Amino acid sequence: MTNPLAAPDPWDVVAEGYDDLTAEMMLPFAQIALDSAEPKSDARVLDVAAGPGTLTLPAAARVARVDAVDFSPSMIERLRGHVRDAGLGNVEAQVGDGQRLPFPDNEFDTAFSMFGLMFFPDRAAGFSELFRVLKPGGGAVVSSWAPISESEFMTLMFGAFRAANPDIPQPQANLLSLENPEVFVSELRAAGFHEVTVQPHTVSKAYDSAEALWDRYSRGSAQVHLMRRNCDADTWKRREQLMIDYLNANYRPGQALSTTAWLGSGRK
Template identity: 55%
Template sequence: MSENPLAAPGAWDEIAEDYDDVMSELMRPFAVHVVESAPLTGRSRVIDVATGPGVLALLAAPRVGEVVAVDFSEAMIRRLRRAVMQRGIGNVLTGVGDGQDLRYAANTFDAAFSMFGLMFFPDRGKGFAELFRVVRPGGTVVASSWAPVADSPLMTLLFEAYQAGIPGFPAPQANPNSLENPDVFELELIAAGFESVSVTPRAESFSYDSAEQMWEKLTRGSAPLQNMRRKTDAAEWAAQEKVMIDYLREHYVPGTELSTTAWIGTGRVPR
């Protein structure tokens, strides 16, 4: 079992509502790009693994025959089910499940996606192997991971604010063994059996009306930061938060666009 708290559902259950309210905005442009680029038809049956609140699943629904959306967080799935009901969507099926052990038969789907989810799996090899197993020969798999913080001016500024307000907060370190390393990403796709593998960068830019809005949009749905907040005395956190927002006020010009970068990995199941 991984010691990473983000590899367990509890951290995501805690922030499901806020994550959907604010973090989905950050994810959506990447999901739009992936859905528009994938070879989907009105008859396609697709699966979205580690769907979270269903950003990609909801975007894919009008383009395909059926979307199966799976996440290990019950709270995330409840949020998605509510959105499906409110919008009257009839072709999105939801389920709570582990992306490392999917309960679907082999060769079931025409395409599989995992946007910023598989990167947290305790055993990524199992995650990629399951995507390979459930996709039909000739089908497509797309997964994404954030690039290193140093490649993203938006995340760099945010981490500088964390360091200003939280004593001892570590500087972000690139992890060469994670999917933020495109060479590792490519090798893990190949090891799972995929062909025509590619891992390409995708940058999207965001702007905010104020430092306060930036803080709200980027931290309220952040599982790592909210986990830290819960472990900190309330008064102490309030003081730290003020310092961090003050840092953003000093270093961010409202309306300025800042980019963040993701790696988009694609592969095809051999025919």
């Protein structure tokens, strides 16, 4: 069964809200990835599944050039807007498929894919393409969410989802995905990478209220968009209120919620 999050449409719809969400939740992981890769000031960097530029923009402040690719036209449009607003002249952004990158072999010093390659229908192709376009000696950093059980934030959100719709199954760790660090290591090595490591990193975010938490998450979540799309307006209104009620009952304003991700790295 194809993962609906592996198509651009839901990401196009939530691009504006996702932009807000990534600034809060995902930027710390992008900064960790950049710090771990340590690209040189004259480096050419690739950002695959770049979204609205969560890694691209801070990378552009450190290196000579960043090429950004995403399959969502709306995400690339927002990224280009940020590039214009920041007056950056060293970023090239284009719509493209991370499983078939539009670049020649041995082109980049460092490559990243933050929470994107994990959704690819063909992850092996995604890893192989990162390897192909890197120069010999170049490094790659790829991130993936850890199992939901290791994330206070997503555990709380799935509790809200199930309060509104008990038919939603309890989340289970997918041992065949990049949630499993052994699979993560294996797929990096299978693509040809060496010096492979996969390490957990945790960040936390607090919200002023349950309503603020829901607003920030729901506006930027492709998953919530798909839930909304799959029911009529009245059903969604009722379910959304049930989710907010659940959050009000289970979230203390100002409480920091942790989220854990795996950062996998390797060298060509």
